[in-house]
Amino acid sequence: MSEEQKPKKKPRPAPEKIIPTSKDMDATKHRVHPRFAKGKYTNIRLISMYLILLGFLIAPWLRWDGRQALLFDVIEPKFYIFGATFMPQDFYFFAFVFIIAALMLFMVTVYAGRVWCGYACPQTIYVHLYQHVEKWILGERNKRIKFDKMPWNAEKIIKTALIHTIWGVFSAITAVTFIAFIVGTDYLFFNGHPLFFMGWGKMTWIFFILIVFVTQTNAGYMREHMCVYICPYGRFQSVMFDKDTLIVSYDYERGEPRGARKKDTTPAGYGDCVDCTMCVQVCPTGIDIRNGLQVECIQCAACIDACNEIMDKVGYPRGLIRYTTERQLVEKQKTKIIGWRIFAYTGVLLACIIAATMVLVSRAPLEMETRHDRKQLSTIRRDGMVENSYVLKIVNKTNERQVYQVRLDAENTAGMTLRSRFKELPLQASELYDLPVSIIGDPNIIKPGSTPVTITVYSKDGQYSASAQDVFIYEPKKSKQPK
Numbered sequence: 001m002s003e004e005q006k007p008k009k010k011p012r013p014a015p016e017k018i019i020p021t022s023k024d025m026d027a028t029k030h031r032v033h034p035r036f037a038k039g040k041y042t043n044i045r046l047i048s049m050y051l052i053l054l055g056f057l058i059a060p061w062l063r064w065d066g067r068q069a070l071l072f073d074v075i076e077p078k079f080y081i082f083g084a085t086f087m088p089q090d091f092y093f094f095a096f097v098f099i100i101a102a103l104m105l106f107m108v109t110v111y112a113g114r115v116w117c118g119y120a121c122p123q124t125i126y127v128h129l130y131q132h133v134e135k136w137i138l139g140e141r142n143k144r145i146k147f148d149k150m151p152w153n154a155e156k157i158i159k160t161a162l163i164h165t166i167w168g169v170f171s172a173i174t175a176v177t178f179i180a181f182i183v184g185t186d187y188l189f190f191n192g193h194p195l196f197f198m199g200w201g202k203m204t205w206i207f208f209i210l211i212v213f214v215t216q217t218n219a220g221y222m223r224e225h226m227c228v229y230i231c232p233y234g235r236f237q238s239v240m241f242d243k244d245t246l247i248v249s250y251d252y253e254r255g256e257p258r259g260a261r262k263k264d265t266t267p268a269g270y271g272d273c274v275d276c277t278m279c280v281q282v283c284p285t286g287i288d289i290r291n292g293l294q295v296e297c298i299q300c301a302a303c304i305d306a307c308n309e310i311m312d313k314v315g316y317p318r319g320l321i322r323y324t325t326e327r328q329l330v331e332k333q334k335t336k337i338i339g340w341r342i343f344a345y346t347g348v349l350l351a352c353i354i355a356a357t358m359v360l361v362s363r364a365p366l367e368m369e370t371r372h373d374r375k376q377l378s379t380i381r382r383d384g385m386v387e388n389s390y391v392l393k394i395v396n397k398t399n400e401r402q403v404y405q406v407r408l409d410a411e412n413t414a415g416m417t418l419r420s421r422f423k424e425l426p427l428q429a430s431e432l433y434d435l436p437v438s439i440i441g442d443p444n445i446i447k448p449g450s451t452p453v454t455i456t457v458y459s460k461d462g463q464y465s466a467s468a469q470d471v472f473i474y475e476p477k478k479s480k481q482p483k
Helices: 040-061 092-112 115-119 122-138 141-149 154-183 185-189 202-222 224-230 233-240 302-314 340-361
Strands: 070-073 078-081 084-086 247-250 321-324 366-372 386-396 402-408 416-420 425-427 432-441 449-459 465-474
Touching: 040 115, 040 122, 040 154, 040 302, 070 154, 092 115, 092 233, 092 340, 115 122, 115 233, 122 141, 122 154, 122 202, 122 224, 154 185, 154 202, 202 224, 302 321, 366 449, 366 465, 386 402, 386 425, 386 449, 386 465, 402 416, 402 432, 425 432, 432 465
Parallel strands: none
Antiparallel strands: 070 078, 078 084, 247 321, 366 386, 386 432, 402 425, 402 449, 416 432, 449 465
């Protein structure tokens, strides 16, 4: 065939920059089957996620002084945390804990974006685990997509049932672990029954089924829709981001116009993006990072690893998709790591940590409150003595049995004696007891009106003591004047 008769090659289309546009608001659930990326960030993510999961599964089995180290008994209610016992009157301490956790999350978000979502969120961890089950049984991404489109037959029913069975096992383990933090491992597994679950009560079963259902629904069905439509964190992140927040970004100027090409070639007028769509395929929420920062992005950096792998194959430098900031990417300026918001969050965070530490350190092992008998503040006995009745609320916050005694301090108590129902009051660890006591006063010595008194409860060994102030009331009867 002569050169004139040879077919001419079709000319390459002129490169054209694709302008990112916001996608239509569509709440229809489209199942996302991500390809599993490999790379530095994926390895960091896997290590952090499964260390957190492992810690969650092990934590209920830790022991401290013969007791479960972490037990949040909402029935009594008492919280046991590594030897410390927290009762309802101590719950203000947990307000500090929640405030500190929220401030830490906000501070990390201002600096590093949604790294919590990508590397540590339980929803992300379980979705990743459940998607791996699908990969083990069905294969890679293309096979999973093809499986979804298959008509229902024996093969699809068997494989779907196997997937849900394995999911159910994971959900059941999660439910039992979660309940173990509330009722304890001893009740769940060492209850004296041949099959441990036969000793569970009705409420235990209700919560078990509920947690299994929620876990299975969230990780197996809702998946990324939980992050996009339900979780509030993704919605208010835009308020917390600024030009110096670290985010996963696509270098638009370097990558566009995008287009396919051969290895080690750079066609004239084209950018570095080869339009392989690998960044879209590995995204767990199914977005295209090339369209800019989106509320669906959880900053897992899977697209960075996938893009870097493609850049290595085609011979281009890495970093077309990378962790960067708006100031660095768009304005070509150096990122300001230290900003006023970091100082503000750090200052408030340190103040809360110091306050929580002071509250924890000053927490007394013995707590006592006193209240006057409201029915009758003061009575005159038959022998003419004046009697005031009180109720002492005594809480043994130690982890050991203690024996307590009660005394009336000598200041301002001339002519007064304290009488208690018990000479000694034994209390078990974390036990609370309301102890009725009376103060008897001699009307010939005490002054009419209200006299401050101090009642002290102390352990028999003298190690612990607690005092509370109240008043002793004496109102002499007025003699009747003769007519």
